[in-house]
Amino acid sequence: MARIIHALSEIAQDYDALFCDLWGCVHDGVRALPEAVAALQDYRANGGSVVLVTNAPRQRASVQRQIEELGVPADAWDSIATSGDAARAALFTGAVGRKVWFVGQPHDEVFFEPMKLIEDPVAIERVALDEAEGIVCCGPFDPHAHPDEMRPQLEAAKARGLPLLCANPDVVVDRGESREWCAGALADLYEHMGGRSLYFGKPHAPIYDLARRRLTALEKDIPDARILCVGDGIATDVKGALGEDLDSIFIAGGLAAAETKTEKDPDPDALHAYLQREKIAPTYAMGKLR
Known part of the structure; x- marks a missing residue:
């Protein structure tokens, strides 16, 4: 069973870098979480490096602007690796063709901005579904609508053999007290329907490769045994x-707060039962990042 800890400081000395999730750990979609911010600031003050590793379907600069607006200070992190950047690299190298049907909200359209790191990028054209060679999914058109509402469009896409590029594998997130569907829910539905x-x-591996490159860019040569994932x-x-093959802290008071009966700390029996059902074993567990 995962070892329950009460604060990051209990184990911080065993790790030189954190790959830390954002939504649900450092902010709740509405505001920064003060205890989490303080924990990251303290970790960095004692020599640790923090790479924020997020499934946000946008580039690093966009996520940086967002967390600044939510109140996450610059001294709580060193770099950012986003699912959006990993997916954009694939888009501009032709992973789903040149003509794509876009599924997302207006604020996700920054996904299509040019990417300087890609030499000779594919020229991407956004088109209607019946003209598309592939799909770019940054999230549902309506994050509160059940994914099944898009089944007719996905059936049409599957019939034409269109690949779907999922820019955010998360299935749900909690924005304050409200739960929203993410791109991962549509991608999962598409796969279950027989799509790709x-x-x-x-x-998935690409974002961890990107996170390691972010550490290298900080001139940090840190072995995997000294990296801790938080989420x-x-x-x-x-x-x-x-x-x-990285150690992890499961933040039980986030998406699984009800299942783990987490208030300040998770209930040990509920946590154990939840992890058994999920058939997964994090290294540590704690209620909230602090």
Whole structure:
């Protein structure tokens, strides 16, 4: 069973870098979480490096602007790796063709801005579904509508053999007290219908490769044994860490707060039962990042 800890400081000395999730750990979609910010500031003040690893379907600069608006200060992190950047690299190298049907909200359209790191990028054209060679999904048109409402469009896409590029593998997030559907819910539905979805964020390898490159850019040569992943997504943050052979802290008071009966700390029996049902074993568990 995962070891329950009460504060990051209990184990901080064992790790030189954190790959830390954002939504549900450092902010709740509405505002920064003060205890989490303080924990990251303290970790960095003692020599640790923090890479914020997020399934946000946008580029790093866009996420940086967002967290500044939410009140996450610059001294709480060193760099950012986004699912959006990992997916955009695939888009501009032709992973789903040149003509794409876009599924997302207006604020997600920054996904299509040019990417300087790609030499000779594919010229992408946004078109209607019946003209598309592939799909770019940054999230549902309406995050409160059940994914099944898009089944007719996905059936049409599957019939034409269109690949779906999923810019955010998260299935749901909590914005304050409201739960919203994410791109991962549509990608999962498409796969269950027989379509092909391509993933680049947690728990898949490309975003961890990007996070390691972010550490290298900081001139940090840190072995995997000294990297700790932090997140509240059992199927994204924890599963991804296990797939990369990295240690992890499961933040039980996020998406699984009800299942783990987490108030300040998770209930040990409820946590154990939840992890058994999910068939997954994080290294540590704690209520909230603090």
